[in-house]
Every structure is written in C-alpha cells, then in structure tokens.
Amino acid sequence: xxxxxxxxxxxxxxxxxxxxxxxxxxxxxxxxxxxxxxxxxxxxxxxxxxxxxxxxxxxxxxxxxxxxxxxxxxxxxxxxxxxxxxxxxxxxxxxxxxxxxxxxxxxxxxxxxxxxxxxxxxxxxxxxxxxxxxxxxxxxxxxxxxxxxxxxxxxxxxxxxxxxxxxxxxxxxxxxxxxxxxxxxxxxxxxxxxxxxxxxxxxxxxxxxxxxxxxxxxxxxxxxxxxxxxxxxxxxxxxxxxxxxxxxxxxxxxxxxxxxxxxxxxxxxxxxxxxxxxxxxxxxxxxx
Numbered sequence: 014x015x016x017x018x019x020x021x022x023x024x025x026x027x028x029x030x031x032x033x034x035x036x037x038x039x040x041x042x043x044x045x046x047x048x049x050x051x052x053x054x055x056x057x058x059x060x061x062x063x064x065x066x067x068x069x070x071x072x073x074x075x076x077x078x079x080x081x082x083x084x085x086x087x088x089x090x091x092x093x094x095x096x097x098x099x100x101x102x103x104x105x106x107x108x109x110x111x112x113x114x115x116x117x118x119x120x121x122x123x124x125x126x127x128x129x130x131x132x133x134x135x136x137x138x139x140x141x142x143x144x145x146x147x148x149x150x151x152x153x154x155x156x157x158x159x160x161x162x163x164x165x166x167x168x169x170x171x172x173x174x175x176x177x178x179x180x181x182x183x184x185x186x187x188x189x190x191x192x193x194x195x196x197x198x199x200x201x202x203x204x205x206x207x208x209x210x211x212x213x214x215x216x217x218x219x220x221x222x223x224x225x226x227x228x229x230x231x232x233x234x235x236x237x238x239x240x241x242x243x244x245x246x247x248x249x250x251x252x253x254x255x256x257x258x259x260x261x262x263x264x265x266x267x268x269x270x271x272x273x274x275x276x277x278x279x280x281x282x283x284x285x286x287x288x289x290x291x292x293x294x295x296x297x298x299x300x301x
Contacts, residue, residue: 015075052082088213093177094180097182128201161229168225168275181218183259185260222251223266223270226251230248
C-alpha cells in the first residue's frame with residue numbers, strides 16, 4: 014500500500030480505538046466506526062482496483078482517492094467534541110485580545126475589497142488539495158503524487174489529532190466578540206453556510222486549513238515553482254482570512270503553520286524514515 018493509504022486507514026482506526034478508550038457515548042462511537050470502515054474499504058478498493066483496471070488506470074484512481082477520504086478524520090474528531098471548555102476558550106480569546114492590543118488599529122481596518130479577497134481565499138481551503146494535485150498532473154509530474162499526499166496529509170492529520178484536546182468554539186460563534194465592521198457579502202454568507210452545514214461546529218486546533226495549504230505550497234514550490242509561489246501566497250492569505258473572519262484564533266493559525274513546517278523539516282532532516290517517504294534529497298534538492 015502507498016504511504017498515504019497507510020496514513021488514512023491507520024488514522025481512522027486509531028480514532029476508533031481512542032473513542033473506546035475515552036468511553037464516548039455509543040452513538041458517537043458508532044459514527045466513528047462507520048467513518049473508519051468507509052476509509053478502510055475505500056483504501057482496499059483502490060488497492061484491489063488493479064484487478065479490474067489497467068495498471069495506469071488503477072494508479073490514477075489511487076492518486077485521486079485521498080481527496081474523498083480527507084474529511085473522514087475531521088468528522089471523526091468532531092464526535093469527540095462535547096462542548097467548549099470555558100477555561101480553554103477564555104485563554105484563546107485572551108490570546109486574540111493581546112495580539113490585537115499589539116497592533117495599530119489601522120492594521121485591522123481592512124477595506125471591503127480586501128475582506129472580499131480574504132473570503133475568496135478561505136473558500137479555496139476546500140478545493141486546494143484537488144487543485145494542487147491537478148497542477149502536478151498538468152505539469153506532467155503525476156509520478157510525484159505519491160510524494161505529494163504524505164506531505165499534505167501528515168500535518169493536516171496531526172492537527173486533527175490534537176483537536177479533541179482543545180475543545181472550543183470558533184471566534185465567530187462566540188456572542189459578544191468584537192466585530193470590526195464586518196460586511197455581510199455573498200462570499201461571507203457562503204462560507205458561513207458551509208461551516209454551518211459541514212463543519213463539526215468547533216475549531217480544529219491547530220488550524221488544519223493552514224497546515225494543509227502550506228504543505229501543498231511546499232510540494233509545488235519544488236516541482237512547479239511558479240505555481241508554488243501562487244499557492245504560498247494563497248496559503249498566507251488563508252491564514253490572515255481565518256483570523257480576520259473569526260474562523261480561527263490567531264494562535265491556532267500560527268500553530269497550524271508550525272506543524273506544516275515541522276513535518277517538512279523532519280523529512281528534510283531524514284528524521285522520518287525513508288522507508289515511509291521518498292528520500293528528501295530526491296524530492297527537494299534535485300530536479301525531477
């Protein structure tokens with residue numbers, strides 16, 4: 014099996030075990046188990062597809078399959094959320110207030126179109142993994158999909174793994190939070206609608222969106238540098254949008270970026286066994 018398949022199936026199983034250890038209510042354990050079964054069956058389907066498809070077709074299917082499985086651990090970890098911790102949430106709010114006091118008021122006085130661009134950037138959180146893989150395909154570098162996914166999945170899933178330890182509502186959901194003339198644009202309404210109907214109604218801590226976006230940009234910076242620069246700019250703007258729009262606290266955005274950087278540094282320093290990932294010297298220091 015590919016490294017990405019081990020990551021996705023293994024993480025789903027680990028959360029099933031965690032649900033039993035934490036003694037979650039039966040209904041929540043059942044949801045986690047069903048999601049794990051979906052992930053494992055999907056991975057097996059991809060692995061066995063070589064029996065009914067050509068080798069190339071099966072390989073392409075497995076390149077794209079992780080996209081269908083990325084939400085699984087997010088929804089699984091959501092079952093661990095029983096409500097916000099008052100102490101943790103107060104600490105997160107205070108950390109935001111301290112940061113705001115360090116900044117000049119004009120720094121936070123974004124205009125309408127700047128805020129609109131932030132909402133557009135935040136919308137890109139969802140299709141960004143797909144677009145990143147599509148860029149590799151368009152550049153004729155499909156063979157590096159097996160490198161792309163582990164680098165993207167590891168920091169994203171590490172953020173999901175830590176999320177149950179920091180139960181808190183997102184800033185936008187806390188009544189009384191100071192708003193700085195927030196415009197109700199269609200983009201803002203759309204983002205809030207998605208979060209209302211598809212999110213776990215709690216923050217992912219650290220920010221998995223930021224970690225994922227940065228990880229994608231790291232891969233593309235090496236293989237398709239021009240695209241990598243564009244993706245890096247988008248990733249940074251996603252982080253800014255997450256804070257300004259009240260989607261995340263500043264500290265979990267910074268920590269999400271740190272997780273992505275740590276994973277990349279560990280790989281580059283050969284701290285992650287080469288048997289699990291393509292050797293960094295091949296992936297990042299030499300041309301394809």
